[in-house]
Structure formats: C-alpha cells, structure tokens
Amino acid sequence: MENYNYYITHSQKIADLEHSISVLNWDQEVFMPENSAPRRAQQIATLAGIHHELSTEKKFGEVLEKLKNEDLTDIQKRNVSESLKAYKKSTKLNGAFVTQMSKTISESFVAWNEARSKNDFSIFAPKLEELVKLKREECELYGYENHPYNAQLDLYEPGATVKDLDILFKDVKHQLVEFVAKIASAPQNDESLMFQKYETTKQLAFTEELLAQMGYNFKSGRQDLSTHPFTTTFSSKDVRVTTRVNENDLSEILWSSIHEGGHALYEQGLLDDNYGLPAGSYLSLGLHESQSRLYENNLGRSLNYWKHNFARLQNIFPENLNNYSAEDFYKAMNIVKPSLIRTNADELTYHFHVLIRYEIEKDLIGGTIEVADLPRIWNEKYKAYLGVDVPSDSMGVLQDIHWSHGSFGYFPTYSIGSFYAAQFYNQASKDINNLDELIKEGNLAPLLNWLREKIHKHGRLFAADELCIKITGEKLNFKYFMEYAKKKYSALYNLN
Amino acid sequence: MENYNYYITHSQKIADLEHSISVLNWDQEVFMPENSAPRRAQQIATLAGIHHELSTEKKFGEVLEKLKNEDLTDIQKRNVSESLKAYKKSTKLNGAFVTQMSKTISESFVAWNEARSKNDFSIFAPKLEELVKLKREECELYGYENHPYNAQLDLYEPGATVKDLDILFKDVKHQLVEFVAKIASAPQNDESLMFQKYETTKQLAFTEELLAQMGYNFKSGRQDLSTHPFTTTFSSKDVRVTTRVNENDLSEILWSSIHEGGHALYEQGLLDDNYGLPAGSYLSLGLHESQSRLYENNLGRSLNYWKHNFARLQNIFPENLNNYSAEDFYKAMNIVKPSLIRTNADELTYHFHVLIRYEIEKDLIGGTIEVADLPRIWNEKYKAYLGVDVPSDSMGVLQDIHWSHGSFGYFPTYSIGSFYAAQFYNQASKDINNLDELIKEGNLAPLLNWLREKIHKHGRLFAADELCIKITGEKLNFKYFMEYAKKKYSALYNLN
Known part of the structure; x- marks a missing residue:
C-alpha cells in the first residue's frame, strides 16, 4: 500500500493548499480591509503556484501510473483514475502558457470592470481578443473531439x-x-x-x-x-x-x-x-x-x-x-x-x-x-x-x-x-x-x-x-x- | 543584482506562507465553526511544513552567503545579515527534532489544558518534563554563551x-x-x-x-x-x-x-x-x-x-x-x-x-x-x-x-x-x-x-x-x- 498511501498524503497536501487559498479568498470577499488587496493577491498567487507545483509533481504522476496496475478496490481504482485524469490535464499546459493566461485574465478583468462602468465595450475588446486567442490555443493543448x-x-x-x-x-x-x-x-x-x-x-x-x-x-x-x-x-x-x-x-x-x-x-x-x-x-x-x-x-x-x-x-x-x-x-x-x-x-x-x-x-x-x-x-x-x-x-x-x-x-x-x-x-x-x-x-x-x-x-x-x-x-x-x-x-x- | 533579487523574491514567498498561516489562525480564533478544527490544524501544518522547506532551502542559504561579499547598500547588507542569521538558526534543528518538538508541544498543550481544568499538576508534569528535556537539547543545538x-x-x-x-x-x-x-x-x-x-x-x-x-x-x-x-x-x-x-x-x-x-x-x-x-x-x-x-x-x-x-x-x-x-x-x-x-x-x-x-x-x-x-x-x-x-x-x-x-x-x-x-x-x-x-x-x-x-x-x-x-x-x-x-x-x- 506504499504507493496508495503516498497518493493519499500527496492528494491531501494539494487539498490543504487549495482550501487555504479558499480561506484567503473567503476573507477577501467577506472581511478583508481594502488596503490589503495587493498583498493578498500576491499571497494567493504564491499559494496557487505551490498548488500547481504539487499538482504537477513528476513523482505524483509516476505513482499514479504505477497504481493503475496495482491491486486496488473499486473505490481506490476510481480515485486513481480520476486523479490521473486531473494530473494529465494540469501537465498539458506548460508554465509559460499558464503565466501568460493568468496575466491576460488579470488584465481582462480590470478592462472589463472599466468597460462596464463606462459602458464602453471597446475598452474590453482588445483584452478579450487576446484571451479568446489563448483559450482557443488551450483547447488545442488539452485536446478534444469534434468541437x-x-x-x-x-x-x-x-x-x-x-x-x-x-x-x-x-x-x-x-x-x-x-x-x-x-x-x-x-x-x-x-x-x-x-x-x-x-x-x-x-x-x-x-x-x-x-x-x-x-x-x-x-x-x-x-x-x-x-x-x-x-x-x-x-x-x-x-x-x-x-x-x-x-x-x-x-x-x-x-x-x-x-x-x-x-x-x-x-x-x-x-x-x-x-x-x-x-x-x-x-x-x-x-x-x-x-x-x-x-x-x-x-x-x-x-x-x-x-x-x-x-x-x-x-x-x-x-x-x-x-x-x-x-x-x-x-x-x-x-x-x-x-x-x-x-x-x-x-x-x-x-x-x-x-x-x-x-x-x-x-x-x-x-x-x-x-x-x-x-x-x-x-x-x-x-x-x-x-x-x-x-x-x-x-x-x-x-x-x-x-x-x-x-x-x-x-x-x-x-x-x-x-x-x-x-x-x-x-x-x-x-x-x-x-x-x-x-x-x-x-x-x-x-x-x-x-x-x-x-x-x-x-x-x-x-x-x-x-x-x-x-x-x-x-x-x-x-x-x-x-x-x-x-x-x-x-x-x-x-x-x- | 541577480542574487539580491532572488533573495527578495524568495523572502517574500516565505512571508506569503507565514501570513497565509496567520490568516488561517486568525479565522480559527475569530470565526471558524467548531467542527472545522481537525482539518484546519492539518492545513496549517501543511503550510508550516512548506514554510520550513522554503526557509531552509539550500539555494537560499548559498545565495545569502554569496551576498555577504557583494557590493550592497547598508540597508541591503543589514537585510542579508539578519536573514542569514535566521537561516542558520532554522537549519540548526534537523527535521526529526522539529517533528519531535512539535508532537511534544501538541501533547503538552492537551495535558496542560486537562491539568488546569482538573487542578492536577501531575497530569501536566510528565509531558512538561519531556518538553523541558527537548528545550535543553534545543539550547545545545542553537548554541549559546554563558547560560x-x-x-x-x-x-x-x-x-x-x-x-x-x-x-x-x-x-x-x-x-x-x-x-x-x-x-x-x-x-x-x-x-x-x-x-x-x-x-x-x-x-x-x-x-x-x-x-x-x-x-x-x-x-x-x-x-x-x-x-x-x-x-x-x-x-x-x-x-x-x-x-x-x-x-x-x-x-x-x-x-x-x-x-x-x-x-x-x-x-x-x-x-x-x-x-x-x-x-x-x-x-x-x-x-x-x-x-x-x-x-x-x-x-x-x-x-x-x-x-x-x-x-x-x-x-x-x-x-x-x-x-x-x-x-x-x-x-x-x-x-x-x-x-x-x-x-x-x-x-x-x-x-x-x-x-x-x-x-x-x-x-x-x-x-x-x-x-x-x-x-x-x-x-x-x-x-x-x-x-x-x-x-x-x-x-x-x-x-x-x-x-x-x-x-x-x-x-x-x-x-x-x-x-x-x-x-x-x-x-x-x-x-x-x-x-x-x-x-x-x-x-x-x-x-x-x-x-x-x-x-x-x-x-x-x-x-x-x-x-x-x-x-x-x-x-x-x-x-x-x-x-x-x-x-x-x-x-x-x-x-x-
């Protein structure tokens, strides 16, 4: 059970990061004082980076592949196959692409906010174009059937x-x-x-x-x-x-x-x-x-x-x-x-x-x-x-x-x-x-x-x-x- | 400035972890519902573990040592020397010792709580003895002069x-x-x-x-x-x-x-x-x-x-x-x-x-x-x-x-x-x-x-x-x- 235990421990660690980010986000929406925003964004980004590293860790992928051939219960098999699917998905996007996407999203959000308040779609349009281009690229990286x-x-x-x-x-x-x-x-x-x-x-x-x-x-x-x-x-x-x-x-x-x-x-x-x-x-x-x-x-x-x-x-x-x-x-x-x-x-x-x-x-x-x-x-x-x-x-x-x-x-x-x-x-x-x-x-x-x-x-x-x-x-x-x-x-x- | 920039980025990452832990702790003391306690403890422990890894990362220590000999402003020098002091301190305790200390502290806290509510020092005493023993050991590991x-x-x-x-x-x-x-x-x-x-x-x-x-x-x-x-x-x-x-x-x-x-x-x-x-x-x-x-x-x-x-x-x-x-x-x-x-x-x-x-x-x-x-x-x-x-x-x-x-x-x-x-x-x-x-x-x-x-x-x-x-x-x-x-x-x- 060594591999499966590693799998559980590592998955829980990923979950701990994910839920910690959720706590920071919740606080941001509910109680955070306004001046806190820039540093909070940085703190969330840091945790998100670590979350991504853990989710795409090479050893994690190797263990998941090994577990496919081990003698597991049905529930364990399902856990492994779902996690492997998620793992493969996260490893399909390289770091540079993820960074580019995340930067474009931040800028798009700012542009959208301004566009909406000024009722001017042209403020949002150029950023949205960049984003749609990246999204189309993302579909190719993930792969798909038919559409x-x-x-x-x-x-x-x-x-x-x-x-x-x-x-x-x-x-x-x-x-x-x-x-x-x-x-x-x-x-x-x-x-x-x-x-x-x-x-x-x-x-x-x-x-x-x-x-x-x-x-x-x-x-x-x-x-x-x-x-x-x-x-x-x-x-x-x-x-x-x-x-x-x-x-x-x-x-x-x-x-x-x-x-x-x-x-x-x-x-x-x-x-x-x-x-x-x-x-x-x-x-x-x-x-x-x-x-x-x-x-x-x-x-x-x-x-x-x-x-x-x-x-x-x-x-x-x-x-x-x-x-x-x-x-x-x-x-x-x-x-x-x-x-x-x-x-x-x-x-x-x-x-x-x-x-x-x-x-x-x-x-x-x-x-x-x-x-x-x-x-x-x-x-x-x-x-x-x-x-x-x-x-x-x-x-x-x-x-x-x-x-x-x-x-x-x-x-x-x-x-x-x-x-x-x-x-x-x-x-x-x-x-x-x-x-x-x-x-x-x-x-x-x-x-x-x-x-x-x-x-x-x-x-x-x-x-x-x-x-x-x-x-x-x-x-x-x-x-x-x-x-x-x-x-x-x-x-x-x-x-x- | 490559080393100094790395130093800033890495130090801020450590700070992001530290402050994220503080958010989780604050929430725990102020708003957290009672059933959340065990998983929250685990989430904090996970972040603390990553914080410790980052604080004791070998490359961080190497960069700090290199920076001692670089041409820095007085403030930069002070930053580096204080960080190096903290780095050396954290690397003096090995992982097994830190884990043992942390486990003993958890147990001591439980024992103290019970001892206090039952007005019975003997419940706390054995755990406190272990803890004092570890603390005396810790002094030797850190090193000291005179006392x-x-x-x-x-x-x-x-x-x-x-x-x-x-x-x-x-x-x-x-x-x-x-x-x-x-x-x-x-x-x-x-x-x-x-x-x-x-x-x-x-x-x-x-x-x-x-x-x-x-x-x-x-x-x-x-x-x-x-x-x-x-x-x-x-x-x-x-x-x-x-x-x-x-x-x-x-x-x-x-x-x-x-x-x-x-x-x-x-x-x-x-x-x-x-x-x-x-x-x-x-x-x-x-x-x-x-x-x-x-x-x-x-x-x-x-x-x-x-x-x-x-x-x-x-x-x-x-x-x-x-x-x-x-x-x-x-x-x-x-x-x-x-x-x-x-x-x-x-x-x-x-x-x-x-x-x-x-x-x-x-x-x-x-x-x-x-x-x-x-x-x-x-x-x-x-x-x-x-x-x-x-x-x-x-x-x-x-x-x-x-x-x-x-x-x-x-x-x-x-x-x-x-x-x-x-x-x-x-x-x-x-x-x-x-x-x-x-x-x-x-x-x-x-x-x-x-x-x-x-x-x-x-x-x-x-x-x-x-x-x-x-x-x-x-x-x-x-x-x-x-x-x-x-x-x-x-x-x-x-x-x-």
Whole structure:
C-alpha cells in the first residue's frame, strides 16, 4: 500500500493548499480591509503556484501510473483514475502558457470592470481578443473531439459535449420559448409585497432559521454577507455561505441564502474520510448547481414550503405581511417576465440567458465569430429569444464577469443544474413517502437524507450520466423540467 | 543584482506562507465553526511544513552567503545579515527534532489544558518534563554563551542575556517591591464604577473610536472579538486586532483594545516596500510590547488621556458615569493590589509575576531545578514577592499557556516592553512640544508620528540596544519606569 498511501498524503497536501487559498479568498470577499488587496493577491498567487507545483509533481504522476496496475478496490481504482485524469490535464499546459493566461485574465478583468462602468465595450475588446486567442490555443493543448468548445465544457462538466447540449438547448428554445409566450399573454401577478421595507437583521436571522431547517450544520459552517453570494469549502466540516440583504427587496436574501444553502448541503454531505480525494469531491458544476437549484426553486419557490414557513415570516414582519396569505407570497415569488439581466431572471426565462451565452461561446471558441461581433450578436439574440431591446452594453454583453475571468463553458452548467434538479426532485417525490406533506410540516430531513444517499456521499465515484441513470433510470432529460414548469406555472397563471 | 533579487523574491514567498498561516489562525480564533478544527490544524501544518522547506532551502542559504561579499547598500547588507542569521538558526534543528518538538508541544498543550481544568499538576508534569528535556537539547543545538537560557531568550529578544536580565530584575525586586509595599499601606481607591453594567455593543463602538483616535487605520485592519485578545499581521496593510467584552467590567475591553491597538500601530507603521524583509519586520518582542504598553499604560491609564475621552464615555453611558469625574475614573483604573493571576495584575505588581517566571525558567532550562519542584517553588515565590498564598495549582503554576506551547524566554519580554515604554515615553515628552496638552486635546498624531519616525519605520535595521541609544541616548534603563511609577502612584495614593 506504499504507493496508495503516498497518493493519499500527496492528494491531501494539494487539498490543504487549495482550501487555504479558499480561506484567503473567503476573507477577501467577506472581511478583508481594502488596503490589503495587493498583498493578498500576491499571497494567493504564491499559494496557487505551490498548488500547481504539487499538482504537477513528476513523482505524483509516476505513482499514479504505477497504481493503475496495482491491486486496488473499486473505490481506490476510481480515485486513481480520476486523479490521473486531473494530473494529465494540469501537465498539458506548460508554465509559460499558464503565466501568460493568468496575466491576460488579470488584465481582462480590470478592462472589463472599466468597460462596464463606462459602458464602453471597446475598452474590453482588445483584452478579450487576446484571451479568446489563448483559450482557443488551450483547447488545442488539452485536446478534444469534434468541437474545440468541448475542451472548455469538460473543465466544468466532465463529459458534456456540444452534441448533447445542442439537443438540450434546442428543447429549451422550442418548448420553453413557446410556453413563456403563453404566460406573457396571461394577466400578471402582484409582486409588490416583496418590495416593502424589511429590517435587515431580521431578514438575516430568518434565513439562518431556513438554513437550519434545510439541515445546514452551523457547527460546520456559517453565513456572512458579501457583495456576490457564494459558497466555499475548507473541508466538509467547514462549508461557508454568504448572502446579501436588500432592505427594500425581501427576495434578494431569500433566494441567495436558500440557493447557497443547497450548494453547502452538498459539500457538507461529502465524506470527510475522503478529504482531498475524488471520492470526497463534488462531481461536476452541473451536479453542484442541481443541489442549489433544487433547494432554491423546486423546494424554496413551492407553495408547500411556504405553507409551513410563511406564518413564521408573518410573525417576524407582521406589519408587512399580516394582510397577505402564503398563496399571495407564492405568487409574488414566481413572476415570469423577460428581462435583461441574467442574475435577476425568473426560473424560466433564466435559461434563455444561458442559451444565448452558450450559442455565443460555442461560436467564439469555435472561431466562427469574433470578439468584434459580440455586441451586435448579443443584442440580436436578446431580441429574438427574450423580445427585449438591450439599451446599453453594460446591461448587455458586459453584464457578466465570467469571460473576463477566462471562464468559457461555465454558463451551461447553470441550465444543466436546473434540469437535473427537476429530474431528481421528480424522482425524490416518488421515492419518499408523502414528500409534499413532509414539506408542509417543515420536515426537510427525509429530502436531505435522500440527496445524501443518492448523490452527496458518492463524491466523484460515478460520472454524472451514470449517477443520473442510477438515481432516475435515465440520462438527463429536459422533459422533467418542462413538466415541472408547465404544471407549476399553468396553475399560477391560470393557463389551460 | 541577480542574487539580491532572488533573495527578495524568495523572502517574500516565505512571508506569503507565514501570513497565509496567520490568516488561517486568525479565522480559527475569530470565526471558524467548531467542527472545522481537525482539518484546519492539518492545513496549517501543511503550510508550516512548506514554510520550513522554503526557509531552509539550500539555494537560499548559498545565495545569502554569496551576498555577504557583494557590493550592497547598508540597508541591503543589514537585510542579508539578519536573514542569514535566521537561516542558520532554522537549519540548526534537523527535521526529526522539529517533528519531535512539535508532537511534544501538541501533547503538552492537551495535558496542560486537562491539568488546569482538573487542578492536577501531575497530569501536566510528565509531558512538561519531556518538553523541558527537548528545550535543553534545543539550547545545545542553537548554541549559546554563558547560560543555556540565553539561547531561548534570543528567540524572542535578540541580544537579551541572563547577565543583563539579572541586573534588571534585581532592580525590580528591590526598588519596585519596596514601593508597592508603601502603596499597600495607604488607603485603597474606589474601583466600583468599572463594575457596573455596560452594554457590549456600545463598549465595542467606543473602543473603535479610541483606536481611530490613536491613529489605527481601519482601511488596513479591523477589530473583532476572540477569547484571548491578539494582534495579527498579514502585511502592514492588513493588521487586525481582537478584543473581548465583559458586560460587567468595562476595564476588560478598554485595556485589551488599547493594548492590541499599540501592537497594531507598530505593524501598520512598518514599510510595505520592505514586505518580507528584515527591514519591514518588527525588531523584537520587547520592542513590540513597548508599543502596546506605551499606549495601554503610559497613555491609556493617564489622567490627560481621560480628560479628553471621559466626557465621550459619559455621553455613551450617562446613567453609569454622570456622577463620576475623569479623576474618579483615573483612580479606578489604577488600583495597585498584589494578586494571583498575571493577566489581571496592575501595571506595577505585573512585573513580580514576570520576575517569578524568569527566575523559574532560568533555573529550569539551566538544569538547577526540575519540573517536580515547580509547584512548591512557584508558591514560595508568590508568597515572597507578592505576599499571597496560592490556593491551587490552577491559579498558580498552571495558569499560563506559555510553557505548554514550549515558550521559555518569552515572559521577560513583557517587562522589557514596559520598561522600554517608560523610557521612550519619557523621551517623547521631551521631543514633542506640549505632549501633555496635545493628549488633553485628544490629538495623538504627534505621538504616533514620533514613534513612526523613531521606531516603526526602521523595522529590524538596528538592534534593540542600538535603537534605544539612538532614541534616548542610553541603553534600556529601569530608572525611567521607576520614576514614572513613583510619580504617578505617589500622587494617586497620596504618598510623600
């Protein structure tokens, strides 16, 4: 077992570095004083450099190769093969390329920030061009089959391909666009109750109750405030969430906290014994997002959930809510309305935003369009899919941080996650006796136990496709999301 | 300049590791959820291991040796010689010894914790014996002149020796013991106003005002709560303090915040351009403590300081304080009274606590007494120097964490710091026009500027002795503390 023990020790050391970087990043987003930024960036870069050295260490690769031929258990074999895949990936990019990429990303981020605040795409364009060029090169270095964009997709959703996503987004385009058009012709519901004045400390305390009810373990985590909500993991025993509060918009904190709580439950459900190993790591970003979306949408925006929790909320904000019912609240949180900004979109039109980014990224990485075309294409697609005119690039092609970070292939995981969520939730409703009743009683433990058993505890032991078949009997299928959407929103908008 | 540039880059990398560890430690003390502890310990150990590898890297030592013969500026020369000293020190302990020490310290800490809570020295004794044995060995490995304890002292206060400290503590023993006896025979002042109920959030807000008034830069730091107050540095642009609040004892937060604020001003005053180099590092623990004690005692427990700040405090707590004057408050915060616990001691009898630890450590490391003798010797010395009977080992020999951490030679820096503080403050009063008047007006900037110019900005460019002579014209001299004490407390206790 000498080689396997070395493998564990070295993998855990890599994990220690990775999680230490996460602590520094978390602090940066949550508590760090402003003057600290430059030195903190340097400290993170130093740790990242050491992390890279350890991840690509020659001996590590040699041991992994040897382990392929050793007599291991199935779990050990899976750990080794996943680690070897990651090792090979990290060794495909040479140091000079990594440095060049990292420098270009830093500059792109600065340029994007300025471009967005000045509403001037031309400030961002030259840097983005450099970055896209490097990304295209990166695809060649990693290697791919059929379409270079597959190399990018694989970074976030192993196994995802243009071929499969084209089919998925074709469904989105046809079925969902049509259904949303029907909703648009129905009378709109009232959401004004969300936009009253709600005291922030009470909002925070209420979401802590919701997190505890979901099963989030505050002895292995905490919730703080940050500009952009996120979940971060230092081990499955320390998984932190952040949220944001708007005194005049209750929805902001609710969906942030519940969404991040879903992510955090996944991470808290990974087995600490497998710390630093694939068996103790999340499967893919799509699977991760399935957990956050399941809690945010399938549970958190359901009537049964609020049948239990609305009374408590009324109790905290009697002056705001005593004249409303759980049903009013449910309607107000499920307004479907095409809009310009992805992060503010409802759970249906959200996928048009992703669809647009998917189509653009695929063509951009594939080389059939160029950076200079982006504003025009962006605006055309928003008109076509969402029916909205984009008034400025700041509210259009410059709205997301992702490209400036060099993340291409990330957006699709948001939709994949939602579609997995619908499919999993459909299965959970079958597997768990009286799930609806349990939720109405505020008993969320059976749902969490189901997710723990079916998904969390397996870490990366199965591929996403395999796991989905194991749980639901088939691969990811858009129909479950469509069924969920039709059932829920037909009732909400009195469609026949 | 190739070698010097390598030297800077490598030193900054070491500093990045050191400060990253500090972030992880800070989080552990301030915000970390309880279940996180084991993995966090492992993450810190991993970073510490890499830090040790970098600090003892062969090439680093070779470059430092080469640089000794290169044409450098005085500052560069000083950087290189200080770094070489540190390098040689770290390479004197081999890996096996470091591991053994670190393991023994972990076990000692656990044993000490249990021993203290059960009031049973015998639980701690065997581990402490192992640790003392290793510490004696460590002195031999480091090397020393005249007395092995000098090797330990040098870790915290470079240049400090048994010879000099014997003289210093002889003065403490004779002059201070005699003066405290005089105070003891005078009528005691009233401190009851400190022990009313003070709302904690208001206490916290008030200390933030005091820190800002001192010149603490909240854009380069923050104040949080922790069980044991401390200051920690991630760079001179991010120096954080912690404090503690007791709703029924206002003194707790006041002296914690002002004390840590003094430490933090020193760290914020180091030059960011010298990040990671001796020129950008604090000089010694004694010098560090001089900054905290100067603010805590010479300034923070002075009448002039409260002539300015008491009105504001009254304003915050009118019901508690409207019947009192600044003078009443000043008397209440300067009660001299022998006691059992070092951390609760007043600024005079405090040094008897240190004296006792100094005498014990010197003999223990020197091998003239053994661990088994400690409780008896401890109690005898408390009777002799403080006139108090020690009712239990928990309140006696087991009260401090230091020995369980393997820190021998640390305690004297507390007294050295106070004595430096008195000597520096005396000089500042001469150098700064109308210092008393400025303080009465709440204008503390000239004092901070003086400390910045005389001490902070020099980092480790001078030895402590040298710097003290540069500032005050002579080496550390106990008489300044004694003069300060006599003047202040003769007035407070109406002694003639």
